[in-house]
Amino acid sequence: MSARIPSAVAGNALKCLGKLDVLARHELTHSPTPLEEMPNLGRTMQGAKLWIKRDDCTGLGMGGNKVRQLEFYFGQALANNADTILITGALQSNFARLTAASACKTGLQCHIQVEERVPNPSPLYRHSGNILLSRLYGATFHSFPKGEDEEGADMHLEEIADKLKSEGKNPYVIHLGHSHPPLGALGYVVAARELLEQIAHNNMKIDEIAVASGSGATHAGLLFGLRTLGSSIPVRGICVRREKHLQHPRIASHCNGIAKILATENPVTDNDIDLNDDVLAPGYGKINDAVLEAIKLTAHNEGIILDPVYTGRAMAGFLNNVRHSDTSGNLLFIHTGGQPAIFAYEDDLTPVLSDNIE
Numbered sequence: 001m002s003a004r005i006p007s008a009v010a011g012n013a014l015k016c017l018g019k020l021d022v023l024a025r026h027e028l029t030h031s032p033t034p035l036e037e038m039p040n041l042g043r044t045m046q047g048a049k050l051w052i053k054r055d056d057c058t059g060l061g062m063g064g065n066k067v068r069q070l071e072f073y074f075g076q077a078l079a080n081n082a083d084t085i086l087i088t089g090a091l092q093s094n095f096a097r098l099t100a101a102s103a104c105k106t107g108l109q110c111h112i113q114v115e116e117r118v119p120n121p122s123p124l125y126r127h128s129g130n131i132l133l134s135r136l137y138g139a140t141f142h143s144f145p146k147g148e149d150e151e152g153a154d155m156h157l158e159e160i161a162d163k164l165k166s167e168g169k170n171p172y173v174i175h176l177g178h179s180h181p182p183l184g185a186l187g188y189v190v191a192a193r194e195l196l197e198q199i200a201h202n203n204m205k206i207d208e209i210a211v212a213s214g215s216g217a218t219h220a221g222l223l224f225g226l227r228t229l230g231s232s233i234p235v236r237g238i239c240v241r242r243e244k245h246l247q248h249p250r251i252a253s254h255c256n257g258i259a260k261i262l263a264t265e266n267p268v269t270d271n272d273i274d275l276n277d278d279v280l281a282p283g284y285g286k287i288n289d290a291v292l293e294a295i296k297l298t299a300h301n302e303g304i305i306l307d308p309v310y311t312g313r314a315m316a317g318f319l320n321n322v323r324h325s326d327t328s329g330n331l332l333f334i335h336t337g338g339q340p341a342i343f344a345y346e347d348d349l350t351p352v353l354s355d356n357i358e
């Protein structure tokens with residue numbers, strides 16, 4: 001792999017990857033995840049050459065991008081001899097579900113703080129999908145009434161941790177606020193290396209990558225990893241949580257944070273941070289027509305299920321771009337998982353499905 005890195009960046013790459021490989025990490029991911037073509041979906045897009053990296057197939061707990069991120073959090077938690085892990089997230093949080101699954105695998109207790117990010121959730125949204133799985137994994141739940149108060153959610157999480165400490169536990173907190181070191185983003189620095197190895201192995205060229213940009217850990221880690229390894233493939237973050245003018249500084253700050261953890265230079269420039277929020281309305285977790293169309297098209301043409309919150313929206317942004325760009329190159333979509341949430345959105349999906357009954 002290092003032979004393929006241009007010499008100008010090799011020093012930085014080796015320094016960065018050297019540190020990456022010695023950081024506390026607990027392997028949880030089935031990898032490499034498949035890199036596949038989507039020929040049928042491509043045909044519906046005027047013959048575009050569409051590819052997908054199946055990070056929904058990371059294995060543990062029904063898979064998704066967060067498994068890669070959790071390797072570094074659990075690495076640190078286990079190194080600290082933690083016996084309990086705490087996380088905060090929306091009712092249908094994939095991160096919380098996968099933290100609960102990882103806790104089962106590593107023998108830790110899991111506490112989930114549930115934030116009310118989506119107004120007036122239906123009974124299905126409250127009880128099905130990810131929340132059902134987290135309950136199956138035996139997590140303990142706490143509630144936090146606000147949905148857009150990251151600092152407040154973290155402070156409340158610390159209060160729960162303090163209470164656990166007073167009961168003799170040794171808790172480890174996965175913080176939400178972006179002022180904390182972006183440990184999880186390292187999972188996508190690792191993924192960037194994996195992807196470049198696959199591209200080299202298949203002797204192919206990828207001209208553009210699209211990925212969901214939520215907390216920004218996946219987007220920032222991938223971008224940082226690619227640039228550190230000398231790849232200039234454009235990475236387009238599709239905003240799923242907040243508008244691009246708010247997301248841009250988060251990605252920049254995550255990249256600085258990654259550089260700090262890895263004690264290396266940050267190779268990501270402002271121009272590298274490309275965001276698209278065309279399909280974000282009406283807001284986080286709320287479905288729109290483009291998302292519904294993307295979920296249906298991908299299922300019908302490739303047998304691949306996307307979720308309504310992250311990957312359905314990211315695919316809608318990706319396809320929007322494919323329709324409006326004139327590139328004849330290979331375009332790659334990173335499937336970051338999230339499928340369990342589809343069951344919580346049954347009420348939105350059912351009306352747009354046609355029954356083929358004979």
Ligand SMILES: Cc1ncc(COP(=O)(O)O)c(C=O)c1O
Nearest residue numbers: 094214215216217218310336338
């Ligand atoms: C399925 C899925 N895809 C994408 C994302 C966005 O990833 P990130 O928070 O690293 O930006 C999330 C975040 O929870 C997710 O659950």
